[in-house]
Amino acid sequence: MARIFLGxxxxxxxxxIQRRFYAAGAEGGVWYGDVKINDYVFAAYEGRIVGxxxxxxxxxxxxxxxxxxxGVLLFDEIKSYEDVSVINNFTRCxxxxxxxNLVNKVTKSVRNLGFISIATTKDCPRPEDIEFKTSSINxxxxxxxxxxxxxxxxxxxxxxxxxxxxxxxxxxxVEGQFVLYKELNDLYEERNKEDGKFTIRKLNExxxxxxxxxxxxxxxxxxxxxxKYGFYKVSDIIKLYxxxxxxxxxxxxxxxxxxxxIELEQKPDCDGLEENDEYAELAGxxxxxxxxxxxxxxxxxxxxATNNIIDAFEKKYFNKNSxxxxxxxxxxxxxxxxxxxYSYEEFIEGIRPxxxxxxxxxxxxxxxxxxxxxxxxxxELIKRANNALYVDQINSDSNIWKIxxxxxxxxxxxxxxxQKNEIAIGWLxxxxxxxxxxxxxxxxxxxxxxxxxxxxxxHTINAFANEMKVxxxxxxxxxxxxxxxxxxxKSEYYHIQADDYTHRRKVEWLHELDYxxxxxxxxxxxxxxxxxxxxxxxxxxxDIVRMTIEHSKxxxxxxxxxxxxxxxxxxxxxxxxxxxxxFGELITLIEQDKRGQDTILPYSKKEFKVPSNLYIIGxxxxxxxxxxxxxxxxxxxxxxxxxxxxxSILAKYDNPIVNDHVDLIKLMNSxxxxxxxxxxxxxxxxxxxxxxxxxxxxxxxxxxxxxxxLLSEYFYNDVAALINIVGNSFFDECGNVKxxxxxxxxxxxxxxxxxxxxxxxxxxxx
Numbered sequence: 001m002a003r004i005f006l007g008x009x010x011x012x013x014x015x016x017i018q019r020r021f022y023a024a025g026a027e028g029g030v031w032y033g034d035v036k037i038n039d040y041v042f043a044a045y046e047g048r049i050v051g052x053x054x055x056x057x058x059x060x061x062x063x064x065x066x067x068x069x070x071g072v073l074l075f076d077e078i079k080s081y082e083d084v085s086v087i088n089n090f091t092r093c094x095x096x097x098x099x100x101n102l103v104n105k106v107t108k109s110v111r112n113l114g115f116i117s118i119a120t121t122k123d124c125p126r127p128e129d130i131e132f133k134t135s136s137i138n139x140x141x142x143x144x145x146x147x148x149x150x151x152x153x154x155x156x157x158x159x160x161x162x163x164x165x166x167x168x169x170x171x172x173x174v175e176g177q178f179v180l181y182k183e184l185n186d187l188y189e190e191r192n193k194e195d196g197k198f199t200i201r202k203l204n205e206x207x208x209x210x211x212x213x214x215x216x217x218x219x220x221x222x223x224x225x226x227x228k229y230g231f232y233k234v235s236d237i238i239k240l241y242x243x244x245x246x247x248x249x250x251x252x253x254x255x256x257x258x259x260x261x262i263e264l265e266q267k268p269d270c271d272g273l274e275e276n277d278e279y280a281e282l283a284g285x286x287x288x289x290x291x292x293x294x295x296x297x298x299x300x301x302x303x304x305a306t307n308n309i310i311d312a313f314e315k316k317y318f319n320k321n322s323x324x325x326x327x328x329x330x331x332x333x334x335x336x337x338x339x340x341x342y343s344y345e346e347f348i349e350g351i352r353p354x355x356x357x358x359x360x361x362x363x364x365x366x367x368x369x370x371x372x373x374x375x376x377x378x379x380e381l382i383k384r385a386n387n388a389l390y391v392d393q394i395n396s397d398s399n400i401w402k403i404x405x406x407x408x409x410x411x412x413x414x415x416x417x418x419q420k421n422e423i424a425i426g427w428l429x430x431x432x433x434x435x436x437x438x439x440x441x442x443x444x445x446x447x448x449x450x451x452x453x454x455x456x457x458x459h460t461i462n463a464f465a466n467e468m469k470v471x472x473x474x475x476x477x478x479x480x481x482x483x484x485x486x487x488x489x490k491s492e493y494y495h496i497q498a499d500d501y502t503h504r505r506k507v508e509w510l511h512e513l514d515y516x517x518x519x520x521x522x523x524x525x526x527x528x529x530x531x532x533x534x535x536x537x538x539x540x541x542x543d544i545v546r547m548t549i550e551h552s553k554x555x556x557x558x559x560x561x562x563x564x565x566x567x568x569x570x571x572x573x574x575x576x577x578x579x580x581x582x583f584g585e586l587i588t589l590i591e592q593d594k595r596g597q598d599t600i601l602p603y604s605k606k607e608f609k610v611p612s613n614l615y616i617i618g619x620x621x622x623x624x625x626x627x628x629x630x631x632x633x634x635x636x637x638x639x640x641x642x643x644x645x646x647x648s649i650l651a652k653y654d655n656p657i658v659n660d661h662v663d664l665i666k667l668m669n670s671x672x673x674x675x676x677x678x679x680x681x682x683x684x685x686x687x688x689x690x691x692x693x694x695x696x697x698x699x700x701x702x703x704x705x706x707x708x709x710l711l712s713e714y715f716y717n718d719v720a721a722l723i724n725i726v727g728n729s730f731f732d733e734c735g736n737v738k739x740x741x742x743x744x745x746x747x748x749x750x751x752x753x754x755x756x757x758x759x760x761x762x763x764x765x766x
Contacts, residue, residue: 001236004118005033006090006106007041007053011648013065017045020053022064022076022114025057032073033115040088040127041115044106049084052127077219078128087655089132090141091237093155097125098184104240107653119183119274122736136660138463139234141200141222141244142170146230157183157244162227165200165243169210183409184245190314192247206248218243221695235694279305281304282641286615287476289639290592293574295620296643298710299686303572309617311566312678318566327568330392334373335570344368344584349603363604364700370569370586372396375541377567378611380511382548384556389565390488390508393471400536400544401468401734402528404477406501413501414476414484421509423474423487424501425464427457432495433465433503457521459535465493471546474507475519475536476632479528482516513551522547542608567614574618579631590616612754622682623714643687645672659696659754663760670760671707674725675714683714691706699754700742708737729755 016022022044024031035041037245043054053075073354084090086107089137093508096102097119105116107703124130137153140146154173160166170188172181174226192198198206200219207216218239225232234240285292292309294302311324327333344350347368354364367375375396383391403423404415417423428444434685436444439444441461445454468474470489478484491506520527524538580587586608595612618638647665656664672684688707692701708730715721719735730738740752749757 002127003036003039003568005035005039005041005115006086006118007035007043007115008106009043009045009114010278011046014045015063015332016065017043017050020077021061021063021072022075023061023063023071024070024114025066025068025071027073030112033112033117035073035111035115040078042118042127043075044086046418046648047086047107047653047656049086049090049132050080051081052079055309056079062375070320082681084132085651085656087236087238087651087724088657089136091543091559092136093130093132094137095121095130096157097395098181099123100187102188103237103245106391107238126671139237139240140231141226141234141240142231144225148231150178152176155184155606156231157240158707159200159226165223165226167200173711188245191245198248200244203244203248205305210248213286214241215459217698218690221698225695225697233659233695239694259752267419278647279308279312280316280592282309283316285639285641286313286617287317289593290612290614291590291616291618291638293618293620293621293634293638293640294643295575295640297645297682297684298621298623300643300645301649301686301689302621302643303570304688306570306617306619312617313566324627330565331376332565332567333397333570334369334568337571337572338371338574338582340576340578342577342582344582347371347585348584349601351603354654370417371608373567373569373612374610376613378545378609379541380564380567380613381561381611382545383563384512385563386560387411387508387510390490391563393490394473394488394541395471396541398471398541399468400473400475400539400541402465402477402531402534403464403474404530404532418485418506418509422504423464423476423507425461425503427461427503429498429500429502433461433493433496437464438466438686441594456531458676460531461503463533463535464505467535468493468505473474473541477528477530478516479624480529481518481520483519483528484516486517486544487515495504505581512553513548514553517547517551528642542606546607564613567611567618568604570615572619573617574634575625575630576666579634586610587637591637617763645684647687647690651689654691655692656690658693658699659753661749662696662699662756664690664693664699665759667756671711671725675711678721678724679714685710696742696750696753703756704739712737726759727755729758 007022009022013023016448026125037055037057037353039055041055042049042428043051043053050407056074056076058071060075061072061074063068063072066072078165088608089103090096091106099119101116105113106118110116117253136181138157139152140148140150140156142156143161148156150156150173152173152175156172156178157170158168159535160168164583170185171178171180172184179414200223202218204219205221206212207219207341222232222244225261232307234510271588282292286309293307307324310327311369312553314322314324320483324333345352345368347370347372349365350365351363352447354362373396379391379394403425405417413424428441431444433441438458442458445457445461448744468489470491472489474487474489475483476487487509489505490508491538495506496502496504522539522543523536526538583590589597589599589610592596592612594610595614596609598607600606601608614639616638636695645668647656647668650665650668658664668687668690675684685707685736689702693702707724709724711725715725717735719731721734722731722735729740731740740750741752744750
């Protein structure tokens with residue numbers, strides 16, 4: 001039997017499909033997946049099988065796909081196909097064996113692999129004789145006694161009962177009888193060891209805990225169908241594997257829902273996000289302009305695109321081992337949503353009322369979300385290769401403390417602290433302050449041995465032991481107007497045995513500065529006092545950054561700059577806010593050539609800048625407000641990229657055929673064609689509305705509770721336009737919605753399916 005592969009060809013390089021080649025260097029390269037001359041390849045492009053090819057030769061050929069290496073694999077075309085879906089037809093072919101390759105890798109982004117080997121059954125015909133439209137099997141999750149009209153080759157995942165829904169085995173219909181489907185059953189057993197097997201209901205509970213919304217949607221549909229009919233017909237075996245057969249995604253972190261067990265991490269078979277090639281070009285725009293807006297109709301995946309752009313930018317321009325998820329975990333991604341009442345005070349800074357139980361209402365100056373995020377991003381600019389780990393611990397909540405190390409007449413304590421990377425204070429040398437609260441400290445100081453002002457001393461000791469935290473900044477007193485060292489607190493308080501100064505914390509000293517540093521201009525023209533430890537409330541992290549940059553002995557090296565991490569602020573619905581009001585004077589400072597320049601903020605009267613490592617990505621729903629009326633100041637300072645509805649994505653990532661009858665691609669294209677005629681292109685329906693539809697019931701809910709309300713909003717009080725778009729079966733003459741039956745009729749279709757199909761068949765016939 002000839003060897004068969006599925007070849008995944010990127011839509012970024014249509015040249016490969018047109019000229020029938022694959023550019024991945026010389027023979028033996030990992031991308032070829034061991035394809036040999038005369039092997040058969042089903043070429044997959046945008047989620048569809050476009051042809052059956054046979055490997056002809058490895059050779060050299062100039063091409064634009066891989067200009068650095070002329071090595072290519074050429075193919076002869078044996079057969080071409082139309083309208084054959086990878087998910088709906090290829091993965092359900094009765095002549096293929098459903099191993100990991102077929103139920104997972106054929107549609108996923110697998111690192112460094114473009115060709116997936118396909119195992120075949122003993123009775124598989126020649127590749128050119130496979131007719132996908134007549135070779136599809138059905139897949140069910142079912143009770144063993146459920147009444148289902150099983151056909152040859154059909155697969156069923158057998159569950160024990162409705163209450164528990166435990167998976168017992170996976171079977172296949174062979175010669176009219178069920179036999180164990182060894183390959184798929186073994187794959188399930190391998191992915192779910194005995195101590196990690198969960199019932200379907202338990203997996204659904206985990207999906208809630210894990211906030212896995214797509215998985216939960218799939219499992220809820222499955223559970224409801226089994227409760228009602230005794231079985232669930234699966235439209236997409238890839239989703240069956242991902243959401244059910246693979247079990248629960250595991251991590252090394254204990255979860256309350258897992259009864260306290262710490263589970264080993266289960267490595268994914270494929271990369272987490274989709275291929276970033278298509279987003280790399282958009283990521284590159286952030287180098288051209290750090291401000292980007294993605295705009296388009298609702299449901300076009302603007303948020304999904306934003307995440308992938310960040311992922312591509314992280315890998316290409318920061319660290320190849322980084323990702324969107326890692327940036328999010330490091331709190332370098334901030335999501336906000338603009339609305340009509342969003343204000344400058346919320347975004348930049350403002351005076352907010354504060355309730356004081358003793359004195360009533362007071363007022364406090366607070367930073368807005370954007371200013372806070374800028375401070376967090378700006379601290380990256382003081383990084384060096386040797387301190388990056390500790391600078392990462394600084395954030396906008398970090399406090400700045402003045403500290404005196406030792407007595408004024410001696411540098412012994414200061415020098416010891418400098419050498420040991422510590423800070424230290426005296427008082428109560430035999431007491432471990434971890435065990436004491438402020439009131440207890442005050443009581444111990446009250447016997448008169450520690451001066452006449454025990455309250456001041458108690459505040460100092462309590463601040464050092466209980467209030468100071470990791471990531472705070474300490475400035476060491478040199479004189480009332482200067483400091484002689486800056487440090488980053490890197491440990492909690494601890495107590496040592498010594499003659500004096502027994503209270504300690506570890507710090508990371510910033511040595512590469514030109515000390516001493518005059519402090520007045522950074523501390524609002526205020527000198528330092530002799531109190532041992534106190535908070536410098538007039539200073540911010542921005543002042544520390546400014547101080548460090550201005551007094552650095554050497555500029556950052558290339559190695560140092562590689563430590564600077566990018567930060568991303570995502571502003572959803574950016575067109576719904578009053579941009580001039582929200583950004584204020586910062587609308588100028590976000591420009592690329594104005595980054596790093598100072599302005600004086602009106603409330604705090606302090607200098608502020610937008611750092612160069614901060615990227616702003618906005619999204620705009622064009623159905624809310626046309627791009628044509630966007631604030632001119634905003635338009636000048638952002639790069640705009642349109643994200644359009646793309647029905648091909650349904651075939652690439654989902655099964656576009658529902659219940660073997662309804663073609664979602666044709667439905668979406670038909671609706672959008674009519675919307676353009678009756679309204680405009682800004683009000684088309686995005687592909688996200690049609691994704692994740694795994695059953696007729698799911699389509700019914702999406703249609704009646706998402707799509708029809710959206711169309712009713714677009715064509716408010718225009719019943720004629722609504723009927724023109726969806727036909728007269730879904731609205732009466734007054735515009736009231738008519739709910740059609742999902743019960744099967746004599747033809748095998750329900751009334752609902754018939755009228756949905758009529759929407760796009762009507763257009764085709766017309």
